[in-house]
Amino acid sequence: MIRLRKIYAGLFLLTSLAANAQTYSLKQAVDYAIAHQVQVKNSQIDLQNASAKISEIKAMGLPQVNGSLALTNNIVLQRAFIPAKIFNPAAADGELIAAKFGVDNSGFASVGLSQLVFDGTYLLGLKASSVYKDLAVKSVTQSKQQVAENVTKAYYGILVNEKRQGLLALNVARLDTLLKETRELNKQGFVEKIDVQRLDVQANNLRTELENIERLQALSYSLLKFQMGFPMEEPIRLSESLEKVELATFNTNAAGDFNYANRIEYSILQTQENLAELDLKSIKAGYLPRLVLNANYGYNAGANAFSDLITKQWFDNAAVTVALQIPIFDGFSKKYKAVQSANNLQKVRQSYSLLKSSIDLQRSQASITMKNALESMKEQKANLDLANEISRVTRVKYQQGVGSNLEVLNAESSIKESQANYFTALYNALVAKVELEKANGTLYID
Known part of the structure; x- marks a missing residue:
């Protein structure tokens, strides 16, 4: 009885904490995870980087303006060697003069503009950057689907454990009632002490199992919080129950109309094919001429004294250049x-058949697994109902003195085993449901 009080005290504490907890439906839990899971956040950062990459590539086609300012002090002027006869006709043949050309100090200031007029690789790069962003968007979707799958399975696990926990608590209460009645019968001499001891052992085993389920339930909540990106120290409560989950009417037919593009993996492969095609076109566009416009305007000055660069006149200069760069030979x-x-593009295209076969296999396996899980759940539910009826009849017979204590214990053991089998089958069916939705590309995401 002390252990039972501890169990109920624990249940009361959990109930009290849950009263102050935030409540989430399955959809709300998935939405929360999509907004807070690091996996999704990182993929969204990759999407932001893809947008920035597009802007970076676009910037290459905009005017590039640069300014420069240089003040130079020629500490030792370089000399140029010229024939001496230029300045002195009487000089000997071959005589050279080492003459200084230039000034000790010079200044240069300019502003230059460069504009890309035509470049085939640039135009294709713009297209490729948009496709790259599309790939990043699909990667975000793939991350959301993975998070939705993990959260859904964890959510269903809690619902199943909650149902099992409730039934085990009823088992304990029912067995405690039977134990109390048997003790009274023992005091009156109608049953032996060993009957009481057998029931006591069975009740203790049930309480231990209930405590184990409670600890597993606490772990299941931690798993759900982890999958949601929810703070571990904060309590959480679920608003849905197993009764709301539609399993019997779930479509398990894998032979119906199916669009492969519904699967994010197939859609990502299509985008990768587009990128590979643009990469090949970009390389071929490298054979086209490249047209660039350059304009420059600046000032320069020279003086023997460094301070004269500030006071003396600077002279302007300007130039406009149109350059056509023609690739002739690059060593292949x-x-x-x-x-x-081209080989990479061929690999991507060859991957379609493999991915389609893989998707077909996944859909077929998920459909068969779902059908088997539903059938197993149906059978285990029938076994559980039968075990409950056998237990009820056995207890009535025992209370009327026409049944044995061992029959009651065997019936209780059968109920416990049937419950465990049923909830295992139920959870397997819920997981199979998620896997089938994933295989069909219909798993919920916001």
């Missing part, structure tokens, strides 16, 4: 890059 570098890119 682009040729071999194109071969590698």
Whole structure:
């Protein structure tokens, strides 16, 4: 009885904590996880990086403006060697003069503008960056689906344990009542002491099992919090029950119409194919001429004294250049890059058949697993109902003095075993439901 009081005290404490806890339906739990799970947050950061990458590539096509300012002190001027006859006709043939050209101090200031007019690889790079962003968006979706799957399984695990915990508590209460009645019968001399002891052992075993389930339930809540990205120290409560989960009417037919694009893996492969195609086109576009416009405007000055650079006049200069860069020979570098890119594209395209076969297999397996799980759950439920009826009849017979104590204990053991089998089958069916939704690409995400 002391252990039973501890169990009920623990249940009361959990109930008190749950009263102040936040309540979540399955959808709300998934939504919370999508908003707080690190896995999703990281994929969203990758999406932000993809957007920034697009802007970076676009910036390459915008005017590039640079300014420069340089003040130079020529500590030792370099000399140029010229024939001496230029300045002195009487100089000997071959005589050279080491002459200084330039000034001791010079200054230069300019502003330059460069504008890319045409570059085939740049245009394809813009397209590829948009496709890359699309890939990042799909990666976010894939992360959300994985989080939704994990949260759903953890949520269902708590619901199943909660139901099992309730039934075990009823088992304990029923056995305690029977134990109390048997003790009274023993005092009156109608049953032997060993009958009381057998029931006492059975009751203790049930209480131990109930305590184990309670600890497992606490662990299940921790798992759900982890999958949701929910603070571990805060209490949480679930608003749904197993009765709300539709299993019997769940469609297990894997032969119906199915769009492979519903699976995020297939959609990601399509995007990877687009990227591979653009990569090959970009390499081939490297053979096209590149047109660049450059403009420069600046000032320069020279003086023997460094301070004169500030006071003396600076002279301006300007230039505009249109450069057409024509690739002629690169040692076959682009040729071999194109071969590698074409091979990568072929690998991606060959992956379609493998992915389709894999998806078909997953859908078939998930459908069969779901059908088997539903059938097993149905059979175990029938066994549980039968075990309950046998227990009821056995107890009536025992109370009327026409049944044995061992029959009652065997019936109680059968109930416990049937309950364990039923809840195992029920959880397997719920997991199979999630796996089938995942295989069909219909698993819920916001």
